[in-house]
Amino acid sequence: MTARIPHSALIIVLSVGVLLGFGVSLSVGPAQIGPLEGVKALFAADGSPQAVVMQDIRLPRAILGVLIGATLGLSGAVLQGYLRNPLAEPGLIGVSASASLGAVIAIYTGFSLVFPLALPLMALAGAAVAGGVLNALAGQRGHTLTLILAGVAISSIATSLTSLALNLSPNPFAAMEIVFWMLGSLEDRSMQHVWLALPLMAIGWAMMLSLAKPLDALTLGEEAAATLGVNLRRLSLVAVIGTAASVGAATAVAGAIGFVGLVVPHLMRGVVGHQPSRLLLPSALAGAIMLTVADVGVRVIAPQSGLKLGVLTALVGAPFFLWLILSKRRSLL
Amino acid sequence: MKKHFRRALIVASALVFVVFAPVSGAMAAAQRVVSMNLCTDQLLMLVADKTQIASLSHLARDETLAVMSARARNYPVNHGRAEEIYLSRPDLVLAGSYTQFNSINMLRGLGISVEQFAPVRSLKDIPANLRRIGALVGREARAEALVAAFQSQLAEAQRTERAENVPAAIYYANSYTAGQGTLMDEVVGAARLENIADRLSLTGTRSLPLELLVMESPDVLVTARKTGHPPALAHEVLRHPALRRTIHRQGEVAIHTKYTICGLPFITRAIEMLTKAGDVVASQADSRK
Incomplete structure (x- = not known):
């Protein structure tokens, strides 16, 4: 398939979409604040309730929606390109679940209270362990199917250990919090969370975006890529660490949000074609739009009940997943 | 002298009657009470006599949840399971109204009387619950004294x-x-x-x-x-x-x-x-x- 829209035009359209989504995200919430009033309150320094709501509650939420969506979209595109498997995404290969486990351990051991950076670092460590195991399996010219299966296994081990940790926690709220770590939410996050996640996400993005050329070469097969001068060992290391850093940071502040990383690269592939390098930036932008829209949806559909973000993305994502399997089966026949 | 003695005897026997009358009423009341609920645990400790309490729920000893946690340590503990409660041979079991359905049904099936207390949603329910426990364990006077103390403390707290x-x-x-x-x-x-x-x-x-x-x-x-x-x-x-x-x-x-x-x-x-x-x-x- 060839691109029907020029790449630069697509980037501009998607960027405008991100900005629009960001604006809508800022103007939706249980408190009744008009758009104009909201913009004024965003820059007000008077500490009025409106200013506090806009600056301390809605702004971090909107920023995190964009950052995390971009992270998931980009890492999905990189993983699908690197593994050459349409089902790859950070959730499927166990990176999100392992990051959740790390965060849960940091919180429930009380470690995060003693040392605030423990939370993102443990989430990152969780993601890194998952990445390391995957890398060990992929390094020896791992069959992609083996890798996916290993990812599923890692994912379910991490998920059950997370449940175990919460199950054994004497805190009465622990059971409710399983839901947060498995479905994700941007409810009542603060700027502290933005500053916590942003540096690691940015490092992860830079690593993943640097893979554009090697990923293109990889479409010709590993041997051909190696003859073109691609260092396969380095490629897999950068892909896994980049994903682990950015997704680990995203998960540490918002829990594991599924399906965005899976769906978005497929949607974008229909527009930009199959070249992995052209897929990266559009996937990041479209991921940001998708997550922001989902987060607006969560607030509009059930403002009082605390509907979790992951429920909405999974509701949209799961049928797509089924359709993907069906169409793949057809093309294999 | 004899006359005096006689009078004293009459007075004494009247006194004895007065003093023991509520106790003889309590004979019909529960003598081995088990509580399965944090709130009934404390109601029971407030109203009943020490000797009437067979066991309390394990939560009663948690000092973050129970005001009377220190006193609760004087009594045996149960974990709300029908088996252990039945084996302690209670003549009355106190429970909350929303928990431990299976255990409560089983105890009732075994012929033990279970009294359930709904969560208190109003300040008015507090005297009512004190009186209800008082009637169950035959300590109405103690319950009335607690109600009076509660009402004066309430008035004081609201000043x-x-x-x-x-x-x-x-x-x-x-x-x-x-x-x-x-x-x-x-x-x-x-x-x-x-x-x-x-x-x-x-x-x-x-x-x-x-x-x-x-x-x-x-x-x-x-x-x-x-x-x-x-x-x-x-x-x-x-x-x-x-x-x-x-x-x-x-x-x-x-x-x-x-x-x-x-x-x-x-x-x-x-x-x-x-x-x-x-x-x-x-x-x-x-x-x-």
Whole structure:
């Protein structure tokens, strides 16, 4: 398939979409604040309730929606390109679940209270362990199917250990919090969370975006890529660490949000074609739009009940997943 | 002399009758009582005689949940399982109305009488529950004395010079608040505070979005005192910068859960704290004028 829209035009359209989504995200919430009033309150320094709501509650939420969506979209595109498997995404290969486990351990051991950076670092460590195991399996010219299966296994081990940790926690709220770590939410996050996640996400993005050329070469097969001068060992290391850093940071502040990383690269592939390098930036932008829209949806559909973000993305994502399997089966026949 | 002795005997026997009459009534009342619920545990300890208590629930010893945790250590503990309770041969079991369905049904099937107590949703229920336990264990006089003490403590806790109600919000872990139909709502009302949950027409225990709380910016924020339990994400919302910027500088009242979790006379302690917090906030507002 060839691109029907020029790449630069697509980037501009998607960027405008991100900005629009960001604006809508800022103007939706249980408190009744008009758009104009909201913009004024965003820059007000008077500490009025409106200013506090806009600056301390809605702004971090909107920023995190964009950052995390971009992270998931980009890492999905990189993983699908690197593994050459349409089902790859950070959730499927166990990176999100392992990051959740790390965060849960940091919180429930009380470690995060003693040392605030423990939370993102443990989430990152969780993601890194998952990445390391995957890398060990992929390094020896791992069959992609083996890798996916290993990812599923890692994912379910991490998920059950997370449940175990919460199950054994004497805190009465622990059971409710399983839901947060498995479905994700941007409810009542603060700027502290933005500053916590942003540096690691940015490092992860830079690593993943640097893979554009090697990923293109990889479409010709590993041997051909190696003859073109691609260092396969380095490629897999950068892909896994980049994903682990950015997704680990995203998960540490918002829990594991599924399906965005899976769906978005497929949607974008229909527009930009199959070249992995052209897929990266559009996937990041479209991921940001998708997550922001989902987060607006969560607030509009059930403002009082605390509907979790992951429920909405999974509701949209799961049928797509089924359709993907069906169409793949057809093309294999 | 003989006459005197006779009279003394009559008086003494009358006294004996008076003193022992309630006790003979108690003979018909339960003598081995098991409680399976944190709240009935404490009601039982308040009203019943030591010798009547066979065992209490294990939660009664938790000092973050039970005001009477120290006294609870004097009694055996049960874990709410039908087997252990049946084996302790109680003649009465006290339980909450929403928990341990299976165990309670099994005990009833085994012929043990089980009395269930619904969660207290109003201050009026507290004297009623004290009297109910008093009748069950044959200690009506003790129950009446406790009711009288509760009512005078309540009046004392509510004493204030303040004319108008101060806006207040109840804000628990996971952003939950308590509105109309909850004991906490009555506690807040009794302290002459105005619960903003009513203004937002939130009834029962409901989630209150942080945004709405910030927009209302009540003068008093009632939170639950941190327990010794390990930290949880649920409490993180109480550290949110938006909350710090609006409410904390004005007056947060952290109340130990143990005073409010059950409808017991100790609730007056919470009312007293809230009345005082309202007074402090109102006097600050006056001095600013």
